[in-house]
Amino acid sequence: MANPRVAWGIDIGNRALKAIKLVREGEALRMEDVEVIEHEQVLSNSGDNRESLIQTALANFTQRHSTKGSVVAIGVSGQSSFARFIKLPPVEEKKIPEIVKFEAIQQIPFPLDQVEWSYQLFRQADSPDVEVGIFAMRKELVNQQIKYFTDMDMNVQVVQMSPLAVYNAMYYDNRLADGTTMILDLGAENADLIIADGESVWLRSVPIGGNNFTEALVKAFKLNFAKAEDLKRNAQTSKYARQIFQAMRPIFADLVAEIQRSIGFYSSVHRDSRIKRIVALGNTFRLPTLQKYLQQNLQIEVERLDAFNAGAPDDGRLAAVLNDNIASMAGAYGLALQAMDQGKIESSLLPQQIRQAKIWKEKTKWFALAASICVAAAGVMYGTYYFHNDKFDSNAPLAAKNDAILRTADDNDRKWQAVENAGGPDKIRINNVLELAKYRDLWSDLFYDITKALPPQNSTLPDKLKATPRGDRQQIFIDSFNSQYHADLGKLLALDPESFKSLAQAGTAAAGGYVPPANTGGGIQPGQFDDGGNRIAPRRGGFQREGSGFNRGGRAPAPVAPPAVTPGSDGAATAGTDERGYIVTLQLTSPAKNATTLVEKFLEKDLVGQLNQISALKEHRNYYIAKAMIVSRTQISGDETRKTAIKAAFDARNKPQGQIDPRRQGPVGRGVGERGGRFPIINNPRNVVPDKPDKPEADPYLDPLYAGESVLEDWVFTVVVAVVIDPKGELPASGTTASVDAAPAQASAVR
DSSP states (O other): OOOOSEEEEEEEOSSEEEEEEEEEETTEEEEEEEEEEEOSSOGGGOGGGHHHHHHHHHHHHHHHOOOTTOEEEEEEOSTTSEEEEEEEOSOOGGGHHHHHHHHHHHHSSSOGGGEEEEEEEEEOTTOOOEEEEEEEEEHHHHHHHHHHHHTTTOOEEEEEEHHHHHHHHHHHTTOSOSSEEEEEEEOSSOEEEEEEETTEEEEEEESOOHHHHHHHHHHHHTOOHHHHHHHHHTGGGSTTHHHHHHHHHHHHHHHHHHHHHHHHHHHHHSTTOOEEEEEEESGGGGSTTHHHHHHHHHTSEEEEOOOOTTOOOSSHHHHHHHHHHGGGOHHHHHHHHHHTTOOSOOOOOOOHHHHHHHHHHHHHHHHHHHHHHHHHHHHHHHHHHHHHHHHHHHTHHHHHHHHHHHHHHHHHHHHHHHHHHHTHHHHHHHHHHHHTTTTTTHHHHHHHHHHHTSOGGGGSOHHHHTTSOGGGOOOOEEEEEEEEEETTHHHHHTSOHHHHHTHHHHHHHHTTOOOOOSOOSOOOOTTOBOTTSOBOOOOSSOBOTTOTTSOTTSOOOOOOOOOOOOTTSGGGGGTTOSOEEEEEEEEEEEOOTTHHHHHHHIIIIIIITTSSHHHHHHHTOSEEEEEEEEEEEEEGGGOHHHHHHHHHHHHHHTSOOOOOOTTSSSOSBTTBSTTOOSSOOOSSGGGOOOOOOSSOOSOTTBOSSSTTOBSTTOEEEEEEEEEEESOOSSOOSSOOOOOOOOOGGGGGGOO
16 A cells, blocks of 8 residues: 555444544645544444444445545454564564464464454664564454445455554654553443553553443433433533432442553553553543543543644534544544554554455556556667667777777876886885874873863862862872773773773783872972973873872873874784774872762763763864773772882982982982983082981871871772774764773772
8 A cells, every 4th residue: 555645544433433534735644524423323232233323324424425546444443353462582583473473373362264463563762672562353353344344335455453543643643752651542332541652552441431331320310321321421511410420430430440450560561661641532531520530549640632633624514523522533533544654553454365456456557557668668679779780880980089099098097007106115105204293292182181181179279278178179180190002992992891990900011010109199280390390381180290100200201102004004904993092091099088979070071071082073183082990999098008109208208318329420319310400410519419408297198288188098099091092983973971980899998
């Protein structure tokens, strides 16, 4: 059924025939016609007259409306059909029909050759699970229902269960988008409960409907069914309204109990779903207190249907008919939508032989057209061949001239290729030289970005910070920075968290291992000088003076740049890898009580969050940080290795200086090492560096920068960071997700 232009949806209910006609205008659908024909008698009480009442209603319909050129979708009762919803095991897509058929044999309580059945797959966007809805109806019931319409010369293309038609209507009108929704279609004989959650649906029929309310009035007031029905419809304006609603109260309670039982069962199967609202359908909801009663007893918002997205007919009379009966028209509307190929659920109980007969009938005219086209194409092909062959022979001299020109062009092309290839080795050497400068700014930019990401309090002068208790200072200091290059970094990024953390040891070993910093007091501050007498540029944070991976001036050594990947270079072996870069191991110190939270924020938000792949591509950086994890964390008071290093640094600071080292040209002192200071010192007694004050610090664990404050309660963190160089591709849809984790082995040390 390809793009029908006009369709009727016809729903024969217990009280009336309801029909809606939709037409296609461009990409939109418009409601053009509507009809409601009430039966002379309620079908459930008509006995043997049921068939004649249906035929009479359809005859009246065909007299008032033409269905020629239209496809027709008809509805069947949910009580006379069968529905089951099952989760499928994970299987290949092509095996799903076979699995569904096996499940249908198990679930349908009749042999498959005695029923018309179909199925619908439901897939949630964020779940790999596949749920299948299996729908069936006995063949004799389906055939009888179709016969009513085919006897009236209607082109029936869809047979759908009424509850599923209602679901199609609500889905198309976008009334199911806001969380889990229950559709309560309260008909004359039964109530259809349809629960929609995302892309899945569940339904149940309850044997309580409008007739139950009428029968309660029959018993209470000793009336016949017709008079009791009239009393129910006019209950709101009756002077006996209170007595009428009191008589119907037990039915209200039974309906609430059945709805609660259904919600309880659904919640036991779908534990993450909570029904947020109920959409009320059916003319029974004309009872003025029913909506309020349900809302109060179920504690769920109940809303009534007031319009369709396809609008209303232009004819004012038809629009009034739709408005008066809109609560019971959702089934006909959903049937028409499916006939127009706009139904979310596409399954149909239309017998297979009817479906195939219609397909072949539609294809017959195309077979004749295809045959005539083949005959015409053969004639055109042979005529074209003889025509062009004659033209080719008459242009033989011109063809010879063209061949000579092509030979000359080919010869010139070969000569030019020889000229280009002659400079091949020189071009490779030139490219290799140019590549030497490609990564010269990589480490300086990376160091700057990392220190810039440190908490803002790192840039505050010590005098201002002294007013804040040490444990409340939101500071992080970088004690050491080690790196190791990997040509296949993508494999390391795919490791599980514990394996990724173990790379920190590998990175440290490559740089010579951790040597805990001697100065734990606060890092390099603005306005300070390094040991060579060079002024240090102010930055937030900075690096400790004697941390592993740095020289004595506090500046990071220049790590080896990644090998260039150019044709013919030694780095060409890594050209095929997806990602390459560095595993960087940082050792951080923080005096804050909430150091763990502070470091996690620093890694997740300020490093991975700001220096991710998206920002790298936008800002044209040649690196980004893909992953960062906390490997270990402990307090200095519980780290004997750290305490020993601090004590050694304390002793070194308070050791008398000025002795002459005969192995060197200058005295061993602050700022003078193997590389010397800015001003070389000649080896003579007059150039001895003055000693430090006679009163050394009394406690080795006092912070030199913040006098009188102990560093024992400070926290030390080891962090491993993955830095990917040369970001590739277009901007991704979303940024790299930060991966921040703590080592479980150190969990006991965290406050």
